[in-house]
Amino acid sequence: MTNLSVNLNKVALLRNSRNFGIPSVIKAASTCMRAGAHGITVHPRPDERHIKHEDVYELAKILTVEFNVEGNPSPQFLELIREIKPTQCTLVPDAPDAFTSDHGWDLVTNDSWLRQIIPELKELGIRVSLFLDPDLIQIELAKEIGADRIELYTEPYATAYRHGDVESVFQQYQQAAKKAQEIGLGVNAGHDLNLQNLGKFCSIPNILELSIGHALITDALEMGLFTAVKKYLSILSPN
Numbered sequence: 001m002t003n004l005s006v007n008l009n010k011v012a013l014l015r016n017s018r019n020f021g022i023p024s025v026i027k028a029a030s031t032c033m034r035a036g037a038h039g040i041t042v043h044p045r046p047d048e049r050h051i052k053h054e055d056v057y058e059l060a061k062i063l064t065v066e067f068n069v070e071g072n073p074s075p076q077f078l079e080l081i082r083e084i085k086p087t088q089c090t091l092v093p094d095a096p097d098a099f100t101s102d103h104g105w106d107l108v109t110n111d112s113w114l115r116q117i118i119p120e121l122k123e124l125g126i127r128v129s130l131f132l133d134p135d136l137i138q139i140e141l142a143k144e145i146g147a148d149r150i151e152l153y154t155e156p157y158a159t160a161y162r163h164g165d166v167e168s169v170f171q172q173y174q175q176a177a178k179k180a181q182e183i184g185l186g187v188n189a190g191h192d193l194n195l196q197n198l199g200k201f202c203s204i205p206n207i208l209e210l211s212i213g214h215a216l217i218t219d220a221l222e223m224g225l226f227t228a229v230k231k232y233l234s235i236l237s238p239n
Contacts, residue, residue: 002236004229004232006213006216006229007211007212007213007216008029009050010218012042012050012051016049026058030062035229035233039065039068039209041068041069041090042059043069043070057083068209069086069089070131072091087126090131091131093131104138105138107142122148128147131151132151132152143185148186150180151188152177154193154201155191157192158191170201173201181206187206188207192214193212194212194215202236216228
């Protein structure tokens with residue numbers, strides 16, 4: 001079974017357009033848990049344009065499911081992670097002004113830096129995942145530098161699916177997941193997955209976790225958050 005971790009960034013983005021706290025990130029997390037979500041994901045950025053650091057602290061107090069905190073490992077981000085000690089920290093190479101995450105790590109040029117960070121996080125009991133493109137060389141390097149898991153960046157798959165020309169791209173993800181699993185890395189995935197493209201992607205064996213935010217929150221505007229989470233779960237575990 002593939003676990004669903006709901007990314008709440010877009011809930012926070014909507015809340016931040018006003019100054020009186022609605023919609024509540026904490027209430028949204030509680031609804032997701034009641035609906036059966038296996039985890040909650042947030043990606044606090046330096047400008048706090050959606051998830052704020054105070055949200056991360058508040059979520060850590062109430063979550064009874066896995067907590068996945070994503071971000072570029074800046075000193076400020078790492079200090080937050082040391083204090084919160086989430087279940088999983090997904091390290092993402094986006095710049096502070098990035099519109100959204102749009103590529104995986106180049107572990108050739110970031111090797112020495114990440115080799116210092118990963119062991120410290122693991123000593124704190126945090127599972128470490130690296131955000132990667134479906135590149136076999138990068139996957140091998142992720143294992144070498146000590147990651148527990150990778151998160152495959154799935155926007156190229158989602159774009160190919162939308163354009164009706166998905167098979168060659170899908171095969172890249174199949175091969176990437178297989179390679180990671182063969183060398184002992186767990187495989188997560190996320191970015192632009194939705195109710196239409198999710199089923200095919202999850203035909204890849206042994207995907208451990210999907211982080212889904214934008215599409216799920218968009219669907220929630222029509223069907224409600226509880227029902228949206230249930231819809232995604234029904235695809236991940238149809239039986």
